[in-house]
Amino acid sequence: MDDDVFADRTEAGRLLAQAVLALEPQDPVVLALPRGGVPVAAEVARVLKAPLDLLLVRKIGAPQHGELAIAAVADGPQPILVVDAETLQMTGATQAYVEREMSKEVKEIARRRIAYLHGRPPLDVEGKTVVVVDDGIATGTTVRAALKALRHRRPARTVLAVPVAPPDVVAALRDEVDDLVCLSRPHFFHAVGAHYDDFHQVSDDEVVRIMGEAGSWAARAVPSA
Numbered sequence: 001m002d003d004d005v006f007a008d009r010t011e012a013g014r015l016l017a018q019a020v021l022a023l024e025p026q027d028p029v030v031l032a033l034p035r036g037g038v039p040v041a042a043e044v045a046r047v048l049k050a051p052l053d054l055l056l057v058r059k060i061g062a063p064q065h066g067e068l069a070i071a072a073v074a075d076g077p078q079p080i081l082v083v084d085a086e087t088l089q090m091t092g093a094t095q096a097y098v099e100r101e102m103s104k105e106v107k108e109i110a111r112r113r114i115a116y117l118h119g120r121p122p123l124d125v126e127g128k129t130v131v132v133v134d135d136g137i138a139t140g141t142t143v144r145a146a147l148k149a150l151r152h153r154r155p156a157r158t159v160l161a162v163p164v165a166p167p168d169v170v171a172a173l174r175d176e177v178d179d180l181v182c183l184s185r186p187h188f189f190h191a192v193g194a195h196y197d198d199f200h201q202v203s204d205d206e207v208v209r210i211m212g213e214a215g216s217w218a219a220r221a222v223p224s225a
Helices: 009-021 037-048 085-091 095-117 141-151 167-176 204-213
Strands: 028-032 052-054 057-062 065-074 080-083 129-133 157-164 179-184
Touching: 009 037, 009 129, 009 157, 009 179, 028 037, 037 052, 037 129, 037 157, 037 204, 052 095, 057 095, 057 141, 065 085, 065 095, 065 141, 080 095, 080 141, 095 204, 129 141, 141 157, 141 167, 167 179
Parallel strands: 028 052, 028 129, 129 157, 157 179
Antiparallel strands: 057 065, 065 080
């Protein structure tokens, strides 16, 4: 698949789920990158009959160009920061700017854990197959931060699953995981949203609703201490 357009995140999740299922994941846990990845991941978790949890990570955008990721910070006992050095230099952003923005995003991660999960700790993924899901990848900076944080939790196998991403980003991320599933790798990639008919901004309320519906799956996993 090269230039496919998905109707919405739900359809993308159903198609993605079938591709992940073909990998025959053992004892899987599905981790969504909120907010856009949550509706996609819910469909994957439903098909795999796996618990669904969130992998909280926040992009740090360039000055005056907030959609362009120069770094990302992921949740953890100590927040994990990943910087895209090339983009950082290209935009003229300073390390001091990144550190200021990181402080803001760490607070937003804490807010989201309370809002979305009522403050409960992450599910225990040690020794399990973890399927990391987002609605698409643009530069890969946010996903790299998420994967770096995830490695500290010692999964047995990591699968990165997304509906769409540029071919060069897919190639660059292959060594970061055990398996990578990407349904569409368009050579003329502009933005993730261009590959969906419906790419509405996922709200906090939508995330809370989906995570509530997935509670019966998540209850089968044991939270970490």
